[in-house]
Amino acid sequence: VQEKISSARYDETSRLIHIEGHYQPKLDGLVGVLCAGTGDLPVAEEAVGTLEVMGAQVERIYDVGVAGLHRLLAFRSTLRRCNVLIVVAGMEGALPSVVAGLTDAPLIAVPTSVGYGASLGGVAALLTMLNSCANGVAVVNIDNGFGAAAFAAAILRNQNDIKEETTDTHG
């Protein structure tokens, strides 16, 4: 591909092909993308790459598994600055519930197929997230970093529409 389109750039972690210079105009608001293990990085980076193409500002918060809460808690103020959160987790998929308790922004949970045995190819993490006892959590398909990013962008795009209307009115 890179030979055909000179501006194309392949990103190995997210397995996305970026085409420079074709990005939509900037969206207001900040999207935080969190993940715990290195196994979840490709899905998290797929979300980040998609968001950047769609013109969103992204804050990466990686290596924050629930078994080491202090690392997550250190990002508390960063979390509060985010207008939307995307939380990527495989294995037991517990991270979204914990993060949702630290913020009141809408949180999109992305289960990954990372795991073995009773992880059932991501179904365990998916069920965990659907059963989250925290408010403001919704879920997309296993490994669907793209879908989470598209949903987050839809939120920001709408926020900008409302903002423009209200800026018109109040401005």
Place this chain on the structure above:
Amino acid sequence: VQEKISSARYDETSRLIHIEGHYQPKLDGLVGVLCAGTGDLPVAEEAVGTLEVMGAQVERIYDVGVAGLHRLLAFRSTLRRCNVLIVVAGMEGALPSVVAGLTDAPLIAVPTSVGYGASLGGVAALLTMLNSCANGVAVVNIDNGFGAAAFAAAILRNQNDIKEETTDTHG
């Protein structure tokens, strides 16, 4: 309950208890709540009731199953006015995919346990929604009208925060 708290009002369809006069301040933006069959009404009304308590404006779009597209298509302009959509569906759960193709607002899909046989208590509808090929769809637990409403309110609340910030800046 009604005897103890005079302002309490029990709603039979949504099975919610409303306490009048305790609502949060109004949120900007409109939430559309859609459902197809009458069996899905209690979950849809649970979402509506929760949204009203949280101060959101709600537009009900009921009786719009995918097997009768003309009824849904008649609401196209109403759909476009909504800033967030909650789509409640049991059985095959196909409504969210179809609605998501008619709007670019974030859409929260709520599977219900309505159905029999291979509906597996709502799991069929849940899987349909997780596999939606449309962009901007996220899913909550089966029959979780409350969770969908809480997520929609989180979106609106954040929009209002951004709006205020940007109104400050640009205003």
Place this chain on the structure above:
Amino acid sequence: VQEKISSARYDETSRLIHIEGHYQPKLDGLVGVLCAGTGDLPVAEEAVGTLEVMGAQVERIYDVGVAGLHRLLAFRSTLRRCNVLIVVAGMEGALPSVVAGLTDAPLIAVPTSVGYGASLGGVAALLTMLNSCANGVAVVNIDNGFGAAAFAAAILRNQNDIKEETTDTHG
């Protein structure tokens, strides 16, 4: 194979081997074969190829996913001309329900294994189709384009039998 039987022709999309000149006599009636994504094409073409060998007339209606209703609605009159419909869909498998609402011909739904994560190898699409709230929908096994075609041909063959009887009687 092609070396042995000179009239054999291998079709790459459907993965079928056609042997020219061995077709049954023409059947009256038209079979519409629909699918949405390119991933579903091999199964759709397997159905088309099988139908052609069995002597049926086929109308292909491809690239008509539920997330872009206008493309499907453009085929409404073609749909109404079909005596039997075969609708092939992976992922969420919502297409048969929507199509069944636009026609009253018998509709054979074919789930495909196209998808990932919670598509569970086609089980999600299969469940969607079994739970279809639309009338006149029956389902065959995952990826079973051949079975759908055989069923459609059985319908046409019987129609021709009845026709002959009634032509005899009324003719």
Place this chain on the structure above:
Amino acid sequence: VQEKISSARYDETSRLIHIEGHYQPKLDGLVGVLCAGTGDLPVAEEAVGTLEVMGAQVERIYDVGVAGLHRLLAFRSTLRRCNVLIVVAGMEGALPSVVAGLTDAPLIAVPTSVGYGASLGGVAALLTMLNSCANGVAVVNIDNGFGAAAFAAAILRNQNDIKEETTDTHG
């Protein structure tokens, strides 16, 4: 209900309410409805009742389980007179495969929730039918006698349309 609508008649086995005098005009062709055990009778009768309301002629072939082939084989000529077959079976759900081998009419298989233990509420019978190695078999949801009847009626209705066209042309 019976008190309100004088022509209403409740059928205990099928659990349907018939309203006399509102039937559609007669459809050409014969539908055979088969079932094995007495436990499957309500679903079979739901199909029969629905077909009669829709104007179809029905032939009941009951008590023909696969473990007693001679009873089924005695109906071979009746089976061949049918233009569509509806085969209702719970437990292992093997009847449709066996019947499909005795006829070339399109066969609609209806799994029922009759059974216990590993019948998993009808899922075992459903899987059996979806995996049928016989040609011309399609499946509807568990216990969905109505859906099978609606599908059979759609076949007959279309046959009548074709017949009329061809009668016009050839007649």
Place this chain on the structure above:
Amino acid sequence: VQEKISSARYDETSRLIHIEGHYQPKLDGLVGVLCAGTGDLPVAEEAVGTLEVMGAQVERIYDVGVAGLHRLLAFRSTLRRCNVLIVVAGMEGALPSVVAGLTDAPLIAVPTSVGYGASLGGVAALLTMLNSCANGVAVVNIDNGFGAAAFAAAILRNQNDIKEETTDTHG
């Protein structure tokens, strides 16, 4: 292996290694091994090979699928001569129920992983057999031709023990 043990013989269909000259003494009684499709042959031959090593007499009854009853019915007298039956079937796994209706010998059903889609790697056939409405059917694990043969041999061995005892007493 064949180089080391000169009497070893590898059988391609059953994937068993036979060592000639090490067979146990002959068992009284006849075991019938049935299967329908060619895909099930390796499992059937695994059973046959194991039985022969254990000293049992075996009658192969192949290519007798339920969708072509006449082929099976032609073997009725052979079936009645068998003291134990092993019935191997994939896909919908209906063959054991039908065979059990034609004989009163104990019948060991062996589901195979032959199939696709909703066959779920043999689970569909397994469930069919567990739910068999016919008497005298027991089931072993998917593809477990060896286990079925070991069970059949245990039956014959016990029969021979009883026979010896009773021959002693009555002889």
Place this chain on the structure above:
Amino acid sequence: VQEKISSARYDETSRLIHIEGHYQPKLDGLVGVLCAGTGDLPVAEEAVGTLEVMGAQVERIYDVGVAGLHRLLAFRSTLRRCNVLIVVAGMEGALPSVVAGLTDAPLIAVPTSVGYGASLGGVAALLTMLNSCANGVAVVNIDNGFGAAAFAAAILRNQNDIKEETTDTHG
């Protein structure tokens, strides 16, 4: 029932109705029926009652769970006298594997729905038994004491047939 047929006797544990004086002629051979917990007793007694009606001699070996091996081991010589074994177990269903290691008689395993949580209504015990690493084990449906007894009787009946033939020849 008891009022109508004076010889009828209802057994509370097995929930069977016995009609005295209608038993088939005695079968040679002994069937051992084992179970562990009191919860499994109804299924075990259903098997015992069915066997007695069919004319088989039965040895009850109850209260022999795998967690207390000494109780089971005390019955070793009784086990060896049995020509067929029926082993009934719920929960983890491990008893058949252990018993099969102590005897070479054919063993019919009956999973029961006794248990809670991850026993999944007997599916856990069913899977355990199907995966038994011991030789000579076959399985019937969950709670199917009747089916196990019918299978055991089929073994004995066949043994008696062979015996008669061989007694004729050698006697």
Place this chain on the structure above:
Amino acid sequence: VQEKISSARYDETSRLIHIEGHYQPKLDGLVGVLCAGTGDLPVAEEAVGTLEVMGAQVERIYDVGVAGLHRLLAFRSTLRRCNVLIVVAGMEGALPSVVAGLTDAPLIAVPTSVGYGASLGGVAALLTMLNSCANGVAVVNIDNGFGAAAFAAAILRNQNDIKEETTDTHG
């Protein structure tokens, strides 16, 4: 029961019957029992009651769900004093992973059947706990508070054995 054994006391939450004065001698070491929601209380209290009967010292740490981390973190020093932990959780079952990160004592996770929809009767929580990415977590059956307590007591009992041996040696 209370009428027969005067020292019997029925506890409503745990649904256990305690018989005073029959307790085993005190075990060294402290068991922490944690749970989040009020729905999980019966299972937690079943564990507590069982532990007390077995002579263990128990510390209750209730109302510490993962969506409100501050409440859990307030118990950090208590957690560190415990020699064994029992963590009871329904819904998404994320609590054990989080707690295991705050201590290095062995942690027994107990999933409960509390939840709805995709909680699948406790299977979701069970899978979450089996997939825990934290070290030192083992799992018992759904709702099995008794089993968790028995396991914790086995740990303490063994600790006391070792202690006695080593006190003998070093003392």
Place this chain on the structure above:
Amino acid sequence: VQEKISSARYDETSRLIHIEGHYQPKLDGLVGVLCAGTGDLPVAEEAVGTLEVMGAQVERIYDVGVAGLHRLLAFRSTLRRCNVLIVVAGMEGALPSVVAGLTDAPLIAVPTSVGYGASLGGVAALLTMLNSCANGVAVVNIDNGFGAAAFAAAILRNQNDIKEETTDTHG
């Protein structure tokens, strides 16, 4: 790896890399590691290797399947010397229940993915172990030899802490 770190040693069975000379100080107490088939050896050796690195003393008890009880019973006194047991089993996973009946030490059950057909990749063994009717059994994820070892080490480490406290007090 071996080229970089001279003290590294790769163990083929357990697929672990050992680095000599980095072991933690010795822990008091003995861990018994049991398994039945050779297929389970890699998981058992993963547990053994992990325990050795953590400074625990290990006793291997291999080739003790439930279908050959005498081999297991020969180790009874060895079993009683163990302070913690790790029992690794695939297929039907019955070994932990049997072992738990022979000892009162805490027992960690490790299901393995060894098996075929209805073993469902280890899920059958997992369910067996979760439903164990024996006391003092807890379960880790499929093939998780490391997790079982970490849990066993946590038990021993805690025992040592208590011992030290009590040695201080009583010594």
